[in-house]
Amino acid sequence: MKTKLIAGVNAYRTAKGKLQPAQAVFGDIIVNDNWVYMPTGSWPLAGTRWQTEDIVTYCENVYWPRWAVVMLILTIWTVVLWAFFLIPRKRETVIQGHVQVNVYAADGRYATAQIPVKSAQAVAEINQRAAWVNNLAISLS
Numbered sequence: 314m315k316t317k318l319i320a321g322v323n324a325y326r327t328a329k330g331k332l333q334p335a336q337a338v339f340g341d342i343i344v345n346d347n348w349v350y351m352p353t354g355s356w357p358l359a360g361t362r363w364q365t366e367d368i369v370t371y372c373e374n375v376y377w378p379r380w381a382v383v384m385l386i387l388t389i390w391t392v393v394l395w396a397f398f399l400i401p402r403k404r405e406t407v408i409q410g411h412v413q414v415n416v417y418a419a420d421g422r423y424a425t426a427q428i429p430v431k432s433a434q435a436v437a438e439i440n441q442r443a444a445w446v447n448n449l450a451i452s453l454s
Contacts, residue, residue, distance in 0.1 A: 408432055412439045 337344040341352050349356045377385070411427040412435075430436050 406433075408436070412436055414439065414443050 335343050335345055343350040344358065347358050349358050349361060408431060411429045414426045414428065415423060416425075417423045428435075428439055430439065
């Protein structure tokens with residue numbers, strides 16, 4: 314039996330057009346005195362078992378008044394501007410990425426390897442090893 318919930322009213326209209334009072338509405342589930350109506354069909358209310366599961370996250374919002382935020386921002390900017398003149402600067406080079414090593418055979422075949430690196434020493438070591446292997450290959454030819 315198809316049902317249609319009337320928006321804003323605690324009632325529903327059956328497929329025959331008869332208006333029935335709803336005892337409870339849970340989303341698409343409508344309950345009256347004897348039946349449970351859902352979009353997929355209806356069940357007799359007798360013998361049904363109802364269970365709820367609380368899947369809710371509770372958050373407590375703590376905030377500062379606007380005047381306190383404005384004062385904090387003004388104070389921070391004043392301190393930060395002075396701190397830029399007082400704090401010595403440090404320069405640091407960060408290396409991220411990989412070194413790609415390509416190997417080409419005389420008959421046209423090739424292979425590629427990508428080695429991740431995080432320091433200049435690792436880059437230099439891989440380049441030295443590749444140069445050493447290249448010199449070894451040349452000496453064997």
